[in-house]
Amino acid sequence: MSEKILVGQVAIVTGGGGGLGRAFALALAESGAKVAVADLNLAGASTTVAGIAARGGEALALEVDVADAGSVEQMALAVAERWGRIDMLINNAAIYGSIVRKPFFEITLEEWDTLMAVNLKGPWLCARAVFPFMRESGGRIVNITSATFYSGSPLWAHYVAAKGGIIGLTRALAREAGDYGIRVNAIAPGFTLTEASLRLIEDAATYGVNRGAIKRAQQTDDLIGALLFFASPASDFVTGQTLVVDGGRQFN
Numbered sequence: 058m059s060e061k062i063l064v065g066q067v068a069i070v071t072g073g074g075g076g077l078g079r080a081f082a083l084a085l086a087e088s089g090a091k092v093a094v095a096d097l098n099l100a101g102a103s104t105t106v107a108g109i110a111a112r113g114g115e116a117l118a119l120e121v122d123v124a125d126a127g128s129v130e131q132m133a134l135a136v137a138e139r140w141g142r143i144d145m146l147i148n149n150a151a152i153y154g155s156i157v158r159k160p161f162f163e164i165t166l167e168e169w170d171t172l173m174a175v176n177l178k179g180p181w182l183c184a185r186a187v188f189p190f191m192r193e194s195g196g197r198i199v200n201i202t203s204a205t206f207y208s209g210s211p212l213w214a215h216y217v218a219a220k221g222g223i224i225g226l227t228r229a230l231a232r233e234a235g236d237y238g239i240r241v242n243a244i245a246p247g248f249t250l251t252e253a254s255l256r257l258i259e260d261a262a263t264y265g266v267n268r269g270a271i272k273r274a275q276q277t278d279d280l281i282g283a284l285l286f287f288a289s290p291a292s293d294f295v296t297g298q299t300l301v302v303d304g305g306r307q308f309n
């Protein structure tokens with residue numbers, strides 16, 4: 058998909074230093090957007106930016122901790138300073154591949170609080186930080202949740218609860234932000250092959266495949282259509298929605 062539907066637009070992709078976030082950043086740039094790649098992992102973000110530059114796109118790497126209000130505000134200011142506007146926020150950063158899956162009664166207070174700070178508070182902080190730059194001219198926010206919310210996937214209750222929270226946040230923000238021409242939607246990927254997911258599951262290449270209506274492993278590219286739909290005018294009258302992209306492993 059290389060149609061230049063986003064020329065002149067500025068996007069922030071959090072967690073763009075690898076995995077899905079990198080694929081999202083590359084796809085937005087390929088569609089003509091200027092992309093700020095924000096990640097705790099600056100080296101990863103810089104690699105993404107180099108990949109965009111190699112394809113003739115424009116991007117900026119930023120070291121950001123989405124759980125830190127000051128860091129997130131600096132991110133928004135840096136992007137606005139560089140390109141004069143912010144049109145899109147892709148809330149993708151999360152603690153994911155490093156999670157040690159365990160029963161809910163063994164998750165420590167610290168594990169719960171740290172994960173919530175990044176995976177649930179982070180997207181709210183990012184939305185709050187970009188709002189001043191979207192309130193006059195409108196914008197789009199795309200939150201990355203997870204199909205684990207629908208399946209109630211066991212052994213990472215904090216992760217699943219945070220992803221459910223993202224769906225609630227999507228709806229609440231959409232309701233409030235509509236008056237400002239800001240649309241807020243979410244994508245719920247199924248188990249997708251990334252470095253992080255390969256760390257989590259041993260038989261990753263076959264995991265869940267038989268449960269799908271479409272029986273093959275999910276790749277990062279499978280999510281790009283949904284991202285560009287929510288990022289583009291094609292979805293101008295769609296807000297507050299969550300689209301499950303998982304090859305029909307579950308129906309919502």
Ligand SMILES: NC(=O)c1ccc[n+]([C@@H]2O[C@H](COP(=O)([O-])OP(=O)(O)OC[C@H]3O[C@@H](n4cnc5c(N)ncnc54)[C@H](O)[C@@H]3O)[C@@H](O)[C@H]2O)c1
Nearest residue numbers: 072076077096097122123149150151203248249251253254
């Ligand atoms: N891969 C899957 O199967 C899958 C399925 C459903 C949902 N998801 C979601 O998709 C997103 C990306 O997943 P992925 O597989 O690419 O994993 P990933 O670990 O490669 O991506 C997460 C990114 O977020 C960054 N990050 C972590 N904490 C941060 C912080 N405090 N501030 C800024 N950046 C931070 C990491 O450095 C990393 O680059 C996550 O939200 C994940 O929950 C993934």
